[in-house]
Amino acid sequence: MIRRLLPLAAILSTTALMASQAQADYPERDINATIPWGAGGVTDLVARSVIPHAEEALDESIIPQNRPGGGAVIGVNYVRTQRPDGYNILIGTQDTTLYPVLGVADFDYDDFSVLNVIGQGLVVIAVPADSPFETMEQLVDKVLAEPGTIRMGDVGVGATPHITETIIDSATDADFDVRKVTFGGDGPGITAMLGDHIDFMPLSLPPAVEYLKSGQIRGLAILANERIDLLPDVPAITDALPEAENYLPWGSFQGVFVRKDTPDDVKQTLGDAFETAIGDPQFQDLYNNKLGGVTLNLRGDEAQEYIDNWQALTTWLLYDVGAAKVSPEEFGIARPQGQ
Structure with missing residues (x-):
């Protein structure tokens, strides 16, 4: 029995047609x-x-x-x-x-x-509802006076808290040295703040909005050069740290x-x-x-x-x-x- 082989061009054409058909059906x-x-x-x-x-x-x-x-x-x-x-x-x-x-x-x-x-998104620097820090200036002064003691919620290198800390550091005349407590995301960080396990945390605004509006946590500053309508009582960070404007808007x-x-x-x-x-x-x-x-x-x-x-x-x-x-x-x- 003699088997007839398909020409290579026909095989390639058939393969291309099948691949094209598979992609055309996406998603299956x-x-x-x-x-x-x-x-x-x-x-x-x-x-x-x-x-x-x-x-x-x-x-x-x-x-x-x-x-x-x-x-x-x-x-x-x-x-x-x-x-x-x-x-x-x-x-x-x-x-x-x-x-x-x-x-x-x-x-x-x-x-x-x-x-x-x-x-x-925007970033808010938040503290627990019963925090002794009423303003961003008070928080910065405390960190500079007692380096390495104030607990900041973090979610890893290069994430929102890390970059916010870097901007604050750049806008001050001294090293903004905090003790970092790392979480898997903003959600666990907010939970830790509600339990007073950390002193403050820079948060992406979306998951923090309802907690801020309900008074469960307080905002010290928005990482922007002006207040926002959504949270009119939270000052812009440039009110406390004018030099931060060089890096804004950031989010x-x-x-x-x-x-x-x-x-x-x-x-x-x-x-x-x-x-x-x-x-x-x-x-x-x-x-x-x-x-x-x-x-x-x-x-x-x-x-x-x-x-x-x-x-x-x-x-x-x-x-x-x-x-x-x-x-x-x-x-x-x-x-x-x-x-």
């Missing part, structure tokens, strides 16, 4: 969304608020999974090592842009494609990422779904009016430019105060003009 099953921070924090809150709208646009389920640890390294690296097929996405934050200069990990978002920068951001070598049409499908989700009036109201952030909904070159600018501003800030292990120049990050 549930999509996993890794949140590299713990439950109750700003990233978790934003992710779980936007995902239902993206599910509607995709007509498929997106399963959120918290994988906290290592300043988001564990969760980010998990997605980084999964198949680039669009079934593992990352709801990431700013921290990953700082890994190389801080010596936290040997990767950053160069291994990913950003599908959308969701938005940027954490959230974005949607996939591995860089994910097929382009899959990226397009996911990007379209999240653009629709972030533009949904219900999510817009939540993020902008209830959580005190600013939705950005950036895609493509605009999204990448935003991340590059954020990385440059913050890495050079860390380097100038001695917090970065190596110069950003070693990674091709140019110093921002005017800094």
Whole structure:
């Protein structure tokens, strides 16, 4: 019996057709969304608020999974090592842009494609409701007078508390030396503050708003150069530390990422779904009016430019105060003009 072999061109054509068909059918099953921070924090809150709208646009389920640890390294690296097929996405934050200069990990978002920068939040420096600190000036004076004794809630190197501490340090004439107590996210940090286990914590505003409004914790300063309508009684940090204005506006951001070598049409499908989700009036109201952030909904070159600018501003800030292990120049990050 003689077997006839298909020509190579026919085999390649058939394979390409099958691959194209598979991608055209995307998504065919549930999509996993890794949140590299713990439950109750700003990233978790934003992710779980936007995902239902993206599910509607995709007509498929997106399963959120918290994988906290290592300043988001564990969760980010998990997605980084999964198949680039669009079934593992990352709801990431700013921290990953700082890994190389801080010596936290040997990767950053160069291994990913950003599908959308969701938005940027503000930061509030908060204390327990019964704290003796009534103003930001009092807290700073106490830290400077008794270095290494005041307990600050933290969530890891390069995260919101760390950068806020660095900005305060840069805006004072002395070393802002605190005793750091590390948690897996803003949520556990707030719980510790409610129990008076820490003296203060810089928090992303979204998970802190209701606690501030109810009086369970108090805000000493907003990391901005003016007060905000959402919390009109909380002063801007520049009231106490005018030099902080050099680094403002600053805040954490959230974005949607996939591995860089994910097929382009899959990226397009996911990007379209999240653009629709972030533009949904219900999510817009939540993020902008209830959580005190600013939705950005950036895609493509605009999204990448935003991340590059954020990385440059913050890495050079860390380097100038001695917090970065190596110069950003070693990674091709140019110093921002005017800094």
